[in-house]
Amino acid sequence: LQAYQMFLFMDFQIVQDNEFFHYAQLHDLLGGKGVYNINETLHEIIYQPLHEKFREIVNIPNFKNLLNPKKAEQVVEAISDKLNPFLKEVKKYSSSKKDVTGVKKEIIEKLEVISRLEQSLKHLKSNQELTSIYGKILPNSEFEWGILLSWLFIHQLGRVSSDKNHELQSRSWFDEWRFSKYIKIILEELSIKEEEKTQDGISIIKLMVTLQNWATSNKYTEENLYSIFQSFFSEPEVQQYLNVNRYHNLLWFSAELFDTFVRWMFLIAVIDRLAQSKESAVNEIEALLEDYQKLIKIAKTSKYQVNKFLESLQSLS
Structure with missing residues (x-):
């Protein structure tokens, strides 16, 4: 001194x-x-041992190389190898003795799908309008690809502990284990547009983790859109993200944020269908894209009033 x-x-x-x-x-x-x-x-x-293994997977070089068709396959193989020690650390910190083979398998299957999302567009036997919609929901910048890939490596972690309510466990660990700290650094580096705000990216990742199974095949139909979105609007985190507010005794939501929210929700639903490689995948994806387009139009027609929007969806049931 x-x-x-x-x-x-x-x-x-x-x-x-x-x-x-x-x-x-x-x-x-x-x-x-x-x-x-x-x-x-x-x-x-x-949490240093856990974070070290996480950063070996979730980093700028990996994300950028996954977007390069010439390098993607090699990177997927490398990440597959590094997933083993990472999931081993997750097991240790969660005191789990569960076999994580299925967790790794699903992550890698979806990683392979994501690495060729743009090529998948060519194989869909969709009409021109649906092909255009598919193009709209795809990430359109490195920042958005960073959001999608960050979600991928987080969303299944809860299954290391239990398959039951694993979405909520994954979401809980996202905060508890401070993964957002490292994802923020990556998104900040990938962000080049003024509207690409890191905190917005973190917020949508959290929602994608929590709501990852919103459109599972056994419960998703156009008729169920009303109950699905009624559930969405009852979630405090969704309300906050969509900036739901009361004005003149009416509930309103943000047009721009709704478009973003719906786009990401439908993208992860499409990825889920592609990863399952079912014969019905193409038809299911086409139905998803048609419903996505309907939702955007209904939201606009309802002038972004919550009750009007839900009433319009109810009329579809």
Whole structure:
């Protein structure tokens, strides 16, 4: 310390170290110095092994190379190998003894689908209008591809613990294990347009994780769109994202954010159909694209009023 300088230590507390000696590691790391947030630093130490394996998969080079048709296949193979140690860490931190073979299989199947999404367009026997709609829901920038790929490696993690309500568990770990911190860094680097805001990207990833199975084959039909969107509008996180607000005793939602939300929801539904490789996949995707177009039109006709929009959907049932 120089003249007239001093250290001020506040909020003293005595802690008992755990079996992993995390506080000893924190002590050695700090070396007598301070940090902006000691709890955040301790959290990084605790989850460092998990984060290291996560960053080996979720990083800029991998994402960019996956968009290169000449490199995609090789990157998929490399990621497949790195998924094993990552999922092993997830098992360790969740105290799970469950076999994760199925989790890895689904992630890789969807990764292969995502790496050739644009080529899949050529194989769909759709009419020109549906082909155009398919093109509209695809990511149109590296930033959006970053959102999709980040979602991919997060959305199935809950199944490491249990297949039941795994969507909510995946969403919970997304926050608890601070994966968003590393995804934010990637999205910031991939963002080149003014409207590509990192926090918006994180928000939609969270919704995509929570609602990943919204259009599973056994419950999705045009007639069910009313109940599906009624459920969406009852979710506080969806309400917040869509900026649902009351004005003159009417509930309204954001036109722009609704378009974005619906687009991502239908994209992950299409990816799910393509990954299943069923004979009915093409017909199911065409039905999804037709419904996507209807929803955009109905929202516009309803002037983005929640009740009018839901009433219009109810008339389809």
